[in-house]
Amino acid sequence: MKRVRTAVLISGRGSNMKALLDAAKDPAYPAEIVLVVANVPGAGGLDIARAAGIDTATIDHRGKGGREAFERELHARLLEAGTELVCLAGFMRLLTPFFVDAWAGKMLNIHPSLLPAFPGLDTHQRALDAGVKFGGCTVHFVTSEMDVGPIVAQAAVPILPGDDAPTLAARVLIAEHKLYPAALAAVASGKAPQPGAGALPTVYNPPL
Ligand code: GRF
Numbered sequence: 001m002k003r004v005r006t007a008v009l010i011s012g013r014g015s016n017m018k019a020l021l022d023a024a025k026d027p028a029y030p031a032e033i034v035l036v037v038a039n040v041p042g043a044g045g046l047d048i049a050r051a052a053g054i055d056t057a058t059i060d061h062r063g064k065g066g067r068e069a070f071e072r073e074l075h076a077r078l079l080e081a082g083t084e085l086v087c088l089a090g091f092m093r094l095l096t097p098f099f100v101d102a103w104a105g106k107m108l109n110i111h112p113s114l115l116p117a118f119p120g121l122d123t124h125q126r127a128l129d130a131g132v133k134f135g136g137c138t139v140h141f142v143t144s145e146m147d148v149g150p151i152v153a154q155a156a157v158p159i160l161p162g163d164d165a166p167t168l169a170a171r172v173l174i175a176e177h178k179l180y181p182a183a184l185a186a187v188a189s190g191k192a193p194q195p196g197a198g199a200l201p202t203v204y205n206p207p208l
Pocket of ligand 1: 014
């Protein structure tokens with residue numbers, strides 16, 4: 001079986017990246033993680049990736065002379081690794097149309113809310129303030145508008161009395177670690193509909 005060569009982009013602790021690495025240890029998993037790139041020197045996830053024997057790179061976005069210069073270097077590094085799919089996993093950097101277009105239909109992100117509700121930052125507190133009864137997470141294809149691209153998979157968790165942003169974030173994170181590997185598997189094996197296949201965003205609900 002040919003496995004899809006996948007790179008993971010991180011900025012921080014990398015717990016979703018670790019969930020993807022763990023899933024991809026199984027030779028039957030349809031994606032292999034060939035590279036982890038951080039835009040923040042010393043990002044915690046880099047140590048986890050190195051310990052797992054994965055190639056890593058740090059491309060500091062600062063001092064590069066603008067977003068696109070940073071992205072051109074990142075793009076070149078991804079191509080050098082033979083990357084076919086990109087997974088953003090806590091990658092805290094807005095991407096320009098240059099990079100988004102280059103990876104259109106081949107780049108996934110995970111966001112810790114049930115999109116289209118609560119895109120952007122501070123999502124858990126905004127969900128609590130709105131009084132919604134379910135939170136969750138979404139894996140979607142990346143488009144140039146943040147947290148808006150076609151939805152691949154979602155998982156819902158209850159919001160419980162007494163929750164605050166950290167307790168809700170912790171419950172959602174457990175679901176993220178199941179959802180992202182399932183969603184990547186669906187995309188890598190061609191079981192998730194491709195963006196643009198229909199007028200409405202497509203939804204794939206893997207069993208959790
Ligand atoms: C996750 O909640 C993810 O959904 C969001 O940023 C957080 C990253 O956490 N985009 P980690 O680095 O994967 O632990």
